[in-house]
Amino acid sequence: QVQLVESGGGSVQAGGSLRLSCAASGYSPSAGCMGWFRQAPGKEREGVAALYIGSGGISYDDSVVGRFTISRDKMKNTLYLQMNNLKPEDAATYYCAATYSLTYCLRETRYNYWGQGTQVTVSS
Secondary structure, three states: OOEEEEEOOEEEEOOOOEEEEEEEEOOOOOOEEEEEEEEOOOOOOEEEEEEEEOOOOEEEOHHHOOOEEEEEEOOOOEEEEEEOOOOHHHOEEEEEEEEOOOOOOOOHHHOOEEOOOEEEEEEO
8 A cells, every 4th residue: 555645844935945755655666756746725736846766857847947856765765855945836735646657747647646745835
């Protein structure tokens, strides 16, 4: 049974930083994707960053390029999202997700497993 548990959300001022963590259990593939998604109130969930397990490839949404960094500690089976220079428009509930799919990993429809979400608030 796959379980994903996020942590690290909180409240920061614009320009600040947060690091989200996602501890995975029951999921340790040689190939697949893990990603971060976010959903703001009244908006659809959107892909923020994805990591292609195996190849090490990474994809980012244009809105976070240069500010967010996705990484994974294979030994700890934990996914991270380092968020720097946060903006008020980054405020949302952030979700960790995992899939055995190998393509289009910024699309939420590719994912089978989801965490419960962690809240990020950014004040201006």
